[in-house]
Amino acid sequence: MKPTHFEILPLQSDEDLVQVRQKLRARMVELGFTLVEQTKMVTAASELGRNALLYGGGGTARLESVEDSNRLGLRMTIEDQGAGIADIEQAMTDGYTSGSGLGLGLGGSKRLVKDFELWSEPGLGTRVTIALWK
Amino acid sequence: MTANKINRLTEIFTRHEKIMLEDWLREQLTALSARQDLISEPDLCRQSAEFLALFTPACRSGSLTDINSPEWKPVLDFLASVSRSRAIQGFSPSETATFVFSLKQTLLAHLRKELGQDAVALADEMWTATVLLDKLGLYTTEVFQKSREEIIKRQQMEMLELSTPVVKLWEGILAVPLIGTLDSSRTQVVMENLLQSIVDTGSRIAIVDITGVPIVDTLIAQNLLKTVAAARLMGAQCIICGIRPQIAQTMVHLGVAFGDVVTKATLADALAYAFRQIDCTVIQQAPRV
Ligand SMILES: Nc1ncnc2c1ncn2[C@@H]1O[C@H](COP(=O)(O)OP(=O)(O)OP(=O)(O)O)[C@@H](O)[C@H]1O
Ligand SMILES: [Mg+2]
Numbered sequence: 001m002k003p004t005h006f007e008i009l010p011l012q013s014d015e016d017l018v019q020v021r022q023k024l025r026a027r028m029v030e031l032g033f034t035l036v037e038q039t040k041m042v043t044a045a046s047e048l049g050r051n052a053l054l055y056g057g058g059g060t061a062r063l064e065s066v067e068d069s070n071r072l073g074l075r076m077t078i079e080d081q082g083a084g085i086a087d088i089e090q091a092m093t094d095g096y097t098s099g100s101g102l103g104l105g106l107g108g109s110k111r112l113v114k115d116f117e118l119w120s121e122p123g124l125g126t127r128v129t130i131a132l133w134k
Numbered sequence: 135m136t137a138n139k140i141n142r143l144t145e146i147f148t149r150h151e152k153i154m155l156e157d158w159l160r161e162q163l164t165a166l167s168a169r170q171d172l173i174s175e176p177d178l179c180r181q182s183a184e185f186l187a188l189f190t191p192a193c194r195s196g197s198l199t200d201i202n203s204p205e206w207k208p209v210l211d212f213l214a215s216v217s218r219s220r221a222i223q224g225f226s227p228s229e230t231a232t233f234v235f236s237l238k239q240t241l242l243a244h245l246r247k248e249l250g251q252d253a254v255a256l257a258d259e260m261w262t263a264t265v266l267l268d269k270l271g272l273y274t275t276e277v278f279q280k281s282r283e284e285i286i287k288r289q290q291m292e293m294l295e296l297s298t299p300v301v302k303l304w305e306g307i308l309a310v311p312l313i314g315t316l317d318s319s320r321t322q323v324v325m326e327n328l329l330q331s332i333v334d335t336g337s338r339i340a341i342v343d344i345t346g347v348p349i350v351d352t353l354i355a356q357n358l359l360k361t362v363a364a365a366r367l368m369g370a371q372c373i374i375c376g377i378r379p380q381i382a383q384t385m386v387h388l389g390v391a392f393g394d395v396v397t398k399a400t401l402a403d404a405l406a407y408a409f410r411q412i413d414c415t416v417i418q419q420a421p422r423v
Contacts, residue, residue: 015290018315021349039349039380043388046351094389102352108388 006064011078013058017049020061027063027074031134040112041074041132047105048078048128054099056080056126066131075115075131085120092118142259143198146244147190154240155179155186161236165229172223181216181233188212198262201269213270214277221281230278234271238264298324300331307408308337308370309401313346321357325364332370339408340365343401345376355390362395371411373397375404 009023010016021042028038045061052059059080066073085091092110097103110116115131147154159182163175188209196205213234220230241263249256298320303309310328314320328340342358344350350358362372375398377385385391398404409416 015287021315025348036380036383039384040387043349043351043384046349047388050351050353102356102390104352104389108352108390111387111389112384 044109052080056082073133081125217277
């Protein structure tokens with residue numbers, strides 16, 4: 001699997017998050033993803049991006065097209081250098097929130113895009129990679 | 135040494151002000167040849183003359199290395215106003231920076247003419263002039279950037295207001311067609327408009343149409359539910375309609391739901407439901423023959 005094109009977007013404000021969603025949507029349209037696929041991926045990115053803003057003090061979103069021998073995909077990596085997640089299992093549990101959310105963002109994103117990878121280290125930050133393949 | 139430098143730059147500007155202005159204008163006009171729709175030649179001429187009238191005294195009395203000293207304040211203020219007006223007129227950042235950077239060519243050409251024989255002095259003066267103009271040019275770009283951001287923010291705010299109208303569909307029935315992203319500041323505006331309209335019109339039903347909302351994530355769902363709850367406290371029932379298939383599917387995976395809020399596929403369905411709620415019957419008349 002090799003990346004063919006990538007772009008790193010800032011994630012420091014609500015406006016940045018709107019940009020990330022729009023750029024992601026535009027790339028997906030270009031690559032011919034269906035409306036359902038677009039909506040799922042953009043919604044997942046919105047959840048993860050907002051987590052990075054709310055709990056990670058802001059970060060970046062890396063958007064890249066990837067391809068392996070027989071398929072094309074789109075990958076987004078959302079990363080922050082915030083407090084990190086001490087108990088990942090708890091954070092992934094539906095309904096758990098340390099703030100005033102619904103506690104559905106992480107679990108929901110994982111259900112929306114099958115390709116979901118979460119790395120987090122207390123004190124270092126959090127990185128979530130999601131991908132969708134055609 | 136420093137006094138010497140100040141004298142030379144200032145001297146050149148004072149002695150050749152008129153011809154330098156002409157040369158500089160020519161540079162600018164060439165660089166901006168494609169943008170004559172944005173600024174007229176007389177305007178550009180006036181701006182340039184005004185700049186030189188401030189620049190020369192600043193060179194004379196101020197430090198040539200520190201543009202933050204008070205002597206440079208009038209120059210910076212003037213550049214800021216030029217930058218701001220260019221941001222509004224639709225110039226690109228580089229077209230805006232050209233205003234200052236194009237003065238470099240003119241100045242360096244004159245320095246060469248004056249100091250051609252004295253290579254050391256020439257290198258020295260050129261360096262000072264370049265550093266000074268670079269600083270002023272970067273300052274222009276910074277102000278430009280800030281102005282663009284302010285313009286975008288303001289347009290976004292205007293969009294907010296524009297795209298959240300509350301319309302009265304019928305006596306006692308309101309509709310709020312939502313379009314675009316429902317981030318938090320936006321929802322606040324929607325909620326306030328809706329609650330005020332409920333009071334003003336004494337409506338019992340409010341139809342929230344989300345056909346134009348591209349995604350519903352956990353925050354947006356929560357915001358919608360808060361709006362519904364607030365309307366309920368004011369004695370109005372909300373109906374959410376226009377949940378498109380891809381959004382419905384996504385909400386199911388995400389695990390969010392609209393709870394006990396009545397949802398309808400289309401605005402027409404919602405309106406039909408609302409009529410029943412207020413005991414209003416719509417009758418299809420028999421066709422007249
Ligand atoms: N980037 C992050 N850095 C630190 N902690 C995080 C991060 N992302 C998530 N968490 C923690 O995991 C919890 C669960 O996250 P999740 O997105 O599932 O729910 P939420 O953000 O609280 O609410 P919702 O997303 O439903 O609005 C958060 O409350 C927070 O404590
Ligand atoms: Mg979340």
